[in-house]
Amino acid sequence: MPPETPPARHVIEALADPTRRAIVEALRAGPKPVGVIAGGLPVSRPAVSQHLRVLTDAGLARVTPKGNRRYYELAPEGVESLRRYLDTLWDDALAAFADAARKSARE
Amino acid sequence: MPPETPPARHVIEALADPTRRAIVEALRAGPKPVGVIAGGLPVSRPAVSQHLRVLTDAGLARVTPKGNRRYYELAPEGVESLRRYLDTLWDDALAAFADAARKSARE
DNA sequence: ACTTACGGTAAGCCAAGGCTTACGATTCGA
């Protein structure tokens, strides 16, 4: 059995919030402790903690406790899950598109 | 100038709602009028109309008025936009991952 | 040991948005 990738809908709902997207953007530079992340954002630290919970549940982030701090980093699993979902959407959209083109060409 | 693809955040926020995802799923089979879409869902037709508005604004759907009915179909633009966003996320996540691996290997 | 820093959790407030009903506009069928 594959290592159980998180459902795409959790990933989408996690990325739907602007603050969470900002956190993701911040993590693109590399692992950061909660306080540092919150320092660069216009919301409180507890808010960031709550968002990080959602992000980790969605498989978009990982934690690595390092003594006193907890370092969060981007996790590939969530992104991959969403990407697979979009791939099928993409295929179907293209197929429907080609279908419509074929149908309109017939007239 | 490229044909102006919609911002990825609109696409994500559009796909964040379960009902809208259900509509997208319904449209994967091909173009459908509003009434038919609403018929397969547990919400009213006006609700579907409102959702379709969001989906078209996000570049995920297109309309083709056909006499009395309005046929909605999936549009590739929105999906592509979100896919590009995920590609950069993916790359950065992998890079950070490799970086962390390299760092931990050093110990 | 005691103090300080870091961060997760709870309770509560409040705005955002999804749903419904009601209405109006447009188009097809008879």
Next chain:
DNA sequence: TCGAATCGTAAGCCTTGGCTTACCGTAAGT
């Protein structure tokens, strides 16, 4: 031309969820 069907929009209700303050546990430094 008249009634019926399709669909978009407006107004209003109510749930969802994001934010803050307050509190607690844990680890580090002195």
